[in-house]
Amino acid sequence: MNKPELIxxxxxxxxxxxxVRNYKFFTEILGMRLVKKTVNQDDIYTYHTFFADDQGSAGTDMTFFDFPNNPKGSRGTNSISRAAFRVPNDAALDYYLDRFEQFGVKHNGIQELFGKKVLPFEEEDGQRYQLISDELNEGVKPGIPWKNGPVPEDKAIYGLGPIEITVSYYDDFKTVLQEVYGMTPIIEEEDVTLLNVGEGGNGGQVILRKDDQGPEARQGYGEVHHVSFRLKDHDAIKAWEEKYKEARIGNSGIVDRFYFEALYARIGHILIEVSTDGPGFMGDEPYETLGESLALPPFLEEKRDFIESEIKPFDTTRNHN
Structure with missing residues (x-):
């Protein structure tokens, strides 16, 4: 059977x-583009915002659910513990370090991780991220920096970096990443493994950490909900649905999210999605005004008036001078 690899x-x-604060942080400080302002398709009373590169390319988007009554999450094991963003080189990290100082962003200074320079930082709600330098990187190609953003194009974030997952059942989880998801360990140290996904490099890596002593994380704001890995097209995701069935891994079945197709499976505590690269975010709004109005997939369009009456509007229009 055809078993397409993750990209x-x-x-x-x-x-x-x-x-609103999250939107300002991502666009005004990080310099990522809001490419879609829509609602959570499973909870239409809440926003779902997508921040990405200039054109909303697959592999570049960090997305957020805004659950107004959600309690604050708590850090701990058995969670997706940190997201990362790619920048072109080490000089870009220096630029962002100055920028974080200017805007009062909490950070841990420039460090080294598996031979790459990184800059860990936090959002106000405690969400943890890091920038990673592509200075010596190979593998998954980056996206396109936001052309009209506040950060110079030669310094700007242009893709997602390695996703960090921390679990208590480290060996078992690593086995699943290798045998089911086809990931390849490239660096193994005590209680941490760096694995390549697909073409690998900063845009295709998982950092798996072991923590079997600390408290368990609790979902809530400031925490990651899920991670998704790339598949080429519908045929590929259909093959993955079959793969899950054969492996007896419970899953959602293929869900049409309009902007991509998705398939969800929970591995231990970790919600893993696989998604198609297309059709993408450029089909229902002009490039120039991506993310400026509330975008709804066709099946929700008939409920637009109701949805707009229920969610608190916020202005995402940009100056086009």
Missing amino acids: GIHHVTAMTNDA
Whole structure:
């Protein structure tokens, strides 16, 4: 049977306690483009925002659910513990370090991780991220920096970096990543493994950490909801549905999210999605005004008036001078 390989990371979805603050943080400080402002298709009373590269390319988007009554999450094991973003080189990290100082962003300074330079930082709600330098990187190609963003194109974030997962059942989880998801360990140290996904490199890697002593994480704002890995097309995701069935891994079945097709499976505590690269975010809005109005997939369009009456509007129009 055809078993298409994963290409790399598709997107990471986290939870915020304030869609407006989160929007300003991602666009005005990080310099990522809001490419879609829509609602959570499974909970239409809440926003789902997508921040990505200039054109919303697969492998570049960090997305957020805004659950207004969600409690704050708590850090711990058995969770997706950190998302990352790619920048072109080490000089870009220096640029962002100065920028974080300017904007009062909590950070841990530039460090080294598996031979790459990184800059760990946090959002106000405690969500953890890091920038990673592509200085010596090979593998999954990056996206396109936001052309009209506040960060110079030669310094700007242009893709997702390695996703960090921390679990207590480290060996078992690593086996599943290898045998089911086809990941390849490339660096193994005590209680941490770096695995390549698909073409590998910063846009196709998982950092798996062991923590069997600490408390278990609790879902809520400031925590990651799920990670998604890239598949080429419908045939590929259909083959993955069969693969899950053969492996007796419970899953959602294929879900049409309009912007991509998705398939969800929970491995231990970790919600893993595989998603198609297309059709993408450019089909229902002009490039120039991506993310400026509330976008709804066709099956929700008939409920637009109701949805707009229920969710608190916020202005995402940009200056087009």
